[in-house]
Amino acid sequence: xxxxxxxxxxxxxxxxxxxxxIVFGVLRVLPGDVAQVIGGVKATxxxxxxxxxxxxxxxxxxxxxxxxxxxxxxxxxGDSLLTGTPIGSxxxxxxxxxxxxxxxxxxxxxxxxxxxxxxxxxxxxxASGVAVSxxxxxxxxxxxxxxxxxxxxxxxxxxxxxPVLPSQGFPRDGWAQPGAALSALxxxxxxxxxxEGAVILRFVRSAILEALxxxxxxxxxxxxxxxxxxxxxHGLPNASLAVLSVIALQAASLVTGAVLVEALFALxxxxxxxxxxxxxRDLVKVQSEVLLLTGLVLLIGLLVDVTHRVIDPRQxxxxx
Amino acid sequence: MSTAPDPSTAPDPGTAPDPSTxxxxxxxxxxxxxxxxxxxxxxxxxxxTWIGAAAAGVAAAVVAGVVLTATRGAEPAAAGDDxxxxxxxxxxxxxxxxxxxxxxxxxxxxxxxxxxxDNVYEGLLSRTADGTVGPGLATEWTVSxxxxxxxxxxxxxxxxxxxxxxxxxxxxxxxxxxxxxEGVDSALLAPVADVTAPDDTTVVITLNAPDPDLEWxxxxxxxxxxxxxxxxxxxxxxxxxxxxxxxxxxxxxxLTLVANPDYWGSAPAGVGTVVFRYLTxxxxxxxxxxxxxxxxxxxxxxxxxxQVTRDDVELVEGDATDKFVLAFNNAVAPLDALRVRQAIRxxxxxxxxxxxxxxxxxxxxxxxxxxDPGYEDLxxxxxxxxxxxxxxxxxxxxxxxxxxxxxIPSFYGTTLADLLTSQLAEAGITLTVESVEFxxxxxxxxxxxxxxxxxxxxxxxxxxxxxxxxTYYFAYDNAQVQDLVAQASVATSTDAADxxxxxxARxxxxxxxxxWLTNFRTLTAVADSVHGFPTDAINSRLDVTGVTVDQA
Numbered sequence: 001x002x003x004x005x006x007x008x009x010x011x012x013x014x015x016x017x018x019x020x021x022i023v024f025g026v027l028r029v030l031p032g033d034v035a036q037v038i039g040g041v042k043a044t045x046x047x048x049x050x051x052x053x054x055x056x057x058x059x060x061x062x063x064x065x066x067x068x069x070x071x072x073x074x075x076x077x078g079d080s081l082l083t084g085t086p087i088g089s090x091x092x093x094x095x096x097x098x099x100x101x102x103x104x105x106x107x108x109x110x111x112x113x114x115x116x117x118x119x120x121x122x123x124x125x126x127a128s129g130v131a132v133s134x135x136x137x138x139x140x141x142x143x144x145x146x147x148x149x150x151x152x153x154x155x156x157x158x159x160x161x162x163p164v165l166p167s168q169g170f171p172r173d174g175w176a177q178p179g180a181a182l183s184a185l186x187x188x189x190x191x192x193x194x195x196e197g198a199v200i201l202r203f204v205r206s207a208i209l210e211a212l213x214x215x216x217x218x219x220x221x222x223x224x225x226x227x228x229x230x231x232x233x234h235g236l237p238n239a240s241l242a243v244l245s246v247i248a249l250q251a252a253s254l255v256t257g258a259v260l261v262e263a264l265f266a267l268x269x270x271x272x273x274x275x276x277x278x279x280x281r282d283l284v285k286v287q288s289e290v291l292l293l294t295g296l297v298l299l300i301g302l303l304v305d306v307t308h309r310v311i312d313p314r315q316x317x318x319x320x
Numbered sequence: 321m322s323t324a325p326d327p328s329t330a331p332d333p334g335t336a337p338d339p340s341t342x343x344x345x346x347x348x349x350x351x352x353x354x355x356x357x358x359x360x361x362x363x364x365x366x367x368x369t370w371i372g373a374a375a376a377g378v379a380a381a382v383v384a385g386v387v388l389t390a391t392r393g394a395e396p397a398a399a400g401d402d403x404x405x406x407x408x409x410x411x412x413x414x415x416x417x418x419x420x421x422x423x424x425x426x427x428x429x430x431x432x433x434x435x436x437x438d439n440v441y442e443g444l445l446s447r448t449a450d451g452t453v454g455p456g457l458a459t460e461w462t463v464s465x466x467x468x469x470x471x472x473x474x475x476x477x478x479x480x481x482x483x484x485x486x487x488x489x490x491x492x493x494x495x496x497x498x499x500x501x502e503g504v505d506s507a508l509l510a511p512v513a514d515v516t517a518p519d520d521t522t523v524v525i526t527l528n529a530p531d532p533d534l535e536w537x538x539x540x541x542x543x544x545x546x547x548x549x550x551x552x553x554x555x556x557x558x559x560x561x562x563x564x565x566x567x568x569x570x571x572x573x574x575l576t577l578v579a580n581p582d583y584w585g586s587a588p589a590g591v592g593t594v595v596f597r598y599l600t601x602x603x604x605x606x607x608x609x610x611x612x613x614x615x616x617x618x619x620x621x622x623x624x625x626x627q628v629t630r631d632d633v634e635l636v637e638g639d640a641t642d643k644f645v646l647a648f649n650n651a652v653a654p655l656d657a658l659r660v661r662q663a664i665r666x667x668x669x670x671x672x673x674x675x676x677x678x679x680x681x682x683x684x685x686x687x688x689x690x691x692d693p694g695y696e697d698l699x700x701x702x703x704x705x706x707x708x709x710x711x712x713x714x715x716x717x718x719x720x721x722x723x724x725x726x727x728i729p730s731f732y733g734t735t736l737a738d739l740l741t742s743q744l745a746e747a748g749i750t751l752t753v754e755s756v757e758f759x760x761x762x763x764x765x766x767x768x769x770x771x772x773x774x775x776x777x778x779x780x781x782x783x784x785x786x787x788x789x790x791t792y793y794f795a796y797d798n799a800q801v802q803d804l805v806a807q808a809s810v811a812t813s814t815d816a817a818d819x820x821x822x823x824x825a826r827x828x829x830x831x832x833x834x835x836w837l838t839n840f841r842t843l844t845a846v847a848d849s850v851h852g853f854p855t856d857a858i859n860s861r862l863d864v865t866g867v868t869v870d871q872a
Contacts, residue, residue, distance in 0.1 A: 032759030037420065040428030040504075041766060042780075047502060048767075051426075082420045083571060084555035090571065149603070157611040168604040169613055172574055172595065266597075266604035268573030276572055280420055281759045 001316065005306060012302050019294045020072070020287070024065050027283045027290075033057075034081050034281040055081050068287065077288040082280055087288050090273070097170055097269035098262070101185050101192070102254045108193025109200055110247065116197075117204025118236070122228055124209060133205055139198035144257050148191040148264045155187060168266040188265045192257045196250050203246045204239070211235030241308055248304045252297040409869040410593040411850065413862075414605050414617040418598040422569060423554040424541060425503035430779050430860045433541065435575055435596055438863035440481075441560035443543035444472060444491060444523070445535060449856035450639070451691050451781060453535045457486065457545055457561065458523070467530035467812040472523040479584045480547045480561050486584075488517035493548035495525075498541075508537035511809075529810045532817035533693075536782060563589040563865045574598065577864075590852070590868040609633065615850050615869060618858050619842035622678020623735075632848045637680055638855035641689040641781040642840035644681075644736065647765075647774045650833055651795035654722060655772060661832035663712035664773075665702040667747035668740065673837050676739050681838035686829035689839050691857075692781055693814065694821025698829045709747035721748040726773040727765050729758040736775060736837060766793050777840055779859050784821055785809070787828050796833045800824075 035051040036043070043051075052058045056067070071078050077087040116132055123129025139147075154160050156167030165187050171180040211217060211231055220230035259271030270289065277286045309315045419432040424441060438446065446456035455461075458472035478486035495515045498506045511531040516524045527534065537543065550559045558566040563585065564577035575596045579589035597614065599605035602621050608614045610630045620628070625635055648655045648664070655661060674681045682690065685698030713722060724744075728737050734755070741751040751773075756764070765771040774793075788805035790797035801824045808820035829836075844855045849870040854863060 030760075032757065032763045034759075036762040036767060037759050038427060041762075041776075041778075042428050042504065042507075045767070050502070084421065084423075084553065085571075093570070094572070152603075152607060156607055163611070166613075167607040167611060168599070168601075169597065169608060170573065172568075172570065172576065263601050264604060266599050266601060266608065268570055272572050272600075279757055279759060 001309065004309065008302055008305055012298055015298050016291070016295055019298075020069065020291055021065070023287050023290045023294070024061075024068065027287055028061060030278075030281065030283075032281045034283065037280045037282075038082065057081075068284065072288075072291075078284050080277075080282055080285045082277075082282045082285075087285050090285075091270070091289065091292065093174075094268065094270040094273045096174060097185075097267055098258055098271060100181075101188055101261070101267065101269060102251070102258055104185055104189035105192030105196065105254055105257070106247070106251060108189055109197035109250065112193065112197035113200030114204050114243070117201040118208055118232070120201070121205040121208025121212075122231060124205070133202065136198040136201040136205075139194060140202060142195055144191060144195050144260050145264055147195050148188070148261055151187050151191055170267050184265075184267070188261045188267060191261055191264075192254060196254065196257065199250060200243075200247060204243055207239030207242055208235060211239055214238075237311075241312060244304055244307065244311075248300045251300050255293055255297075408592040409871055410595065411591045411864065411867055411869050412595045412597060412613065412615050413864070414597050414599050414608055414614040416598070416600060416605075416619075418572070418575075421555050422558060422566070424544060424558070425498065425501060425554065428504045433860055434858070434862045435577075436558060436560070436566070437541070437544065437861060438562065439564045439577055439594075439865065440558045440562045440566050441544045441546070442562050443539055443541075444545060445539040445543055447536070447539035447861070449854055449858075449861070451536070451641070451857070453539045456539065456543070457491070467532075468527040470525045470527075470534065472525070474521045474523065475585070476521065477584050478561055479582065480550070480559055481565050481580055481582075482547065482550060482559050483582075484547050484549055486545060486547070486561050487520045488523045489520075490548050491515070491523045491545050492517045494544060494546045495542075497546075497548075503541075505537070505541040508533070508540075508542040530812045531809065532811045532814045533782060533809070563587070564594065567593070572598070587865060589865055591864070594864050594867075609845055615847045616853055617845040618853075618855075618862070620845045622680040622843045625678065625843055625845070628845060630847075633845050634848065636844045636846055636855040638842045638844055638858060639691060640779070640839070640841055640857055640859050641692055642777050642779045642859060643684060643687070643689050644775065644777050644837040644840055645687075646740070646835040646837050647771075647776065647794055648832075648834050649769060649771055649773070649793075649795055650797070651769070652772065654716070654718065654724075657716050658832065659712045659716035660718070660722070662702070663709040663716070663747060664744065664749065665832045665835045666705045666712065667709035667744050667749065668702075668835055668837070669704040669743050670699070670837065671704075672743070673736065673739055676735055677838065677840075678843070680841050680843050682841055684836040684839035686825045686836060687787055687834070688784055688821065688825045689781070692784070693818045694784060694808075694825055696822050696825070698826060701829050702832070702835075706746050713748060718748070721750060723750045723752065724772050725752045725754060726775065727754045727756060727761065727771045728775045729761045730755045731758060732775060732777070740775075740837075769793050769795055775837070779840075781857075781860060784825060787824070787833065794834060796828070796831075798827065798831065798833075801827050 033052075035048050035055070035057060038051050039048045056064065068078065077091065079085065080087055080090065116136070120129040120132040120136070124133070152160060152167040155162050155165045157163045157165055160167070166184045167187060170184045171177045175181045208231060212227070212235070214235070216234055217227065217230045220234050221227055225233065255271070258269065259275055261267070262269045262271035263275065274286065274289050277289065415434070417429075417431040419427060419429060419435070421427040422432065422436070424432060424436055437443065443456045444458050445453050447453050457474055457478055459475050461470055461472040463470055472491075474486070474488055474491070480486055492515045495509060495512070499509050499512070511527045511529055511534065513526045513528045516526075518524060525534075545561065547559050552559050556569065561584065563580055563583045565580045567576040567578045569575045575598075577594040577596075579592050583589070597608070599608060602624055605617055606620070606624055606627055609617045609620070609628060612630070619638075620635065646668075648661055650656060650661075670683050674683060683699045685701055686696075688695045713719065726737060726740065737753045737755070741753060744751050761774070761776070765774045785805055786792045786794065787796055788802040804820045804824035804827075808817040808824070811817035811820060842855070842858055844853070844858060846853050846855070851868045851870075852866045
């Protein structure tokens, strides 16, 4: 087991390294240049060149890449080209919005998706089960932005039918006002959670349907369990492996959802920062942000793999 | 399967959850009853209990959130704790365009002028919303007969926010430093030969040649007075002599100013705190206004203004020097042909453009906006005339039509480009619209001049000189215009300069060097509790010193 975890960690680091090279390369293909953004529409070509030189943008790409990598090894993400502030502290501030948003969103998605998915799987021959499953199919197809707008119209303060929740913004002093901060995240988290939850629901339902005709279910039923009990007690653990992987994948797509949702609800989080920075070609910052996000996704993958082995004795035995 | 507590608030997912806890089912002995005889309903009840509990969890989280919010009352999320009284009040203003960096010397763009000039930094001179230059840190000044020597008298007792006295040495240093560091707008000081400080309250600026625009330049970035001894990082902090201090900047969210308690001037800030919130999404901006999180939205999209549901908000129209320019690449075919450019101008229905943008904009027929030196009404030069446009195209050799590409930065939306596409199609011009990121526009269009048509809002005032610069992205090279601009730049009186600029502007417009789609004017949404909020020229300057807010 320890050897396996070590091997996976090695793969994780290698994955990060490959990602860093790809991210760095791809960003350099984008047209546009931060020096021009800084200079704006009044700068002369000489001034633009001076800015490029000042920021080391005239250096060969390889040395720019190695410089960035050298910083990463020392956990120094560098300074933003545009604002001159350390990227690390800015990231921390933005993540204090985005991570709670993603965690809340994913919690809503799991709390909605898993129970309802089991329920509609067990009732797949009844009208109620079919209705839930069809509803989920429809909700999963709803664009995140549209869902958000709908929720604002329903519950947004000052605009909604039941005007109770803030529909935009975040307290200026952040989590110093926990109540206000949390309430600012409810509508955005519901937006993400409902749409993502529908996807998880459909997946859980499929996993249950797949478990129903299995031999072990029949065996358990023969031993006196009802079909439902058998599915819950023996089918669900088997299905949980696949469901876990899907939830991990959904966590990755949450980040995309967060970019849109943060724009819609005017939240000062990572998503909006990333969009702004790409727009302004602050590539030094973008590459660190993207690497961090990719690192998170890789880390989730690592955790899922390790969890699989912990949950599933067959995998452990196969390796032994 | 353990059972859940009674979720009395849970929405009912099926049959009502059974609050009576049932004992765990013991698997029956093998020879006993067949599975058929198991009590299914009890099983179902238990399962429903479990699902109900989960649903209750979600419901409880939402309810808790709602309660949390409701108990906070109507207090906007962004407001601090205010005591009652004038200068302790908070003004929250929604804006669109955020500065990328706070360094007033290196970062171009009006987003920075808007929030920092007049509020945090003060200039040697100031300007009103209509572009008139008036006293600033210099209370009075005299100009020599030959218009090459300006003598300024500084206000007594001016101080910076760090406590340093503001003297004539700071003025000399500020102007010299701007020129040597080649900072933003340093080009406006090109005619300056030297700046001296004969005593602590006098500054003398000597010019190589007369410059009718010098006073205007000194009322902008070129005239800002910074502390020669300050060592702060100008990218994230600001030390100025203005009525406000820069309190904090949360990138991507807001910039906050607080009143300077030790302000030297006679007109201190009317509010204690000003929060500029940057809302890029127009719907979020209107939601923020409606829910009372904003006192002012500047500007509000004229098309969406009718969506505002709050009734204590007034919409005020304001003048601006913004020019929505449909730029032609005058150096490349087919736009190097005068008739093609004239055809495009004749094919455009300008009143329809104004209407489509919400009816607030003004018509503009030439390169100089109302309120800028040299403005005259040129809207009658190219009236909307499709037949004439077709005729001109045929004369130019494009009787069968013409294909052109329009490059437009994506943040302007699609309204203008769509309308132009349909209007030009009537005259036989097929427009392909390429919507690009602004940074891409900067590289392709602005720097490399690799384009045919482009739309950009030129927000700067006093920017006519770009028509006399053949290397600018308009690629417009007209010796007569260049000569007139050169004469105007050394005229000894502003009247003489205005006259020369007006002549040049007429030539540029007749020559159809570009089309001026509209003079973009702003609509500002101001709550009734806010008094004295500026509504003219707010895109380039937003002096909030005199604004007051009634305490709710």
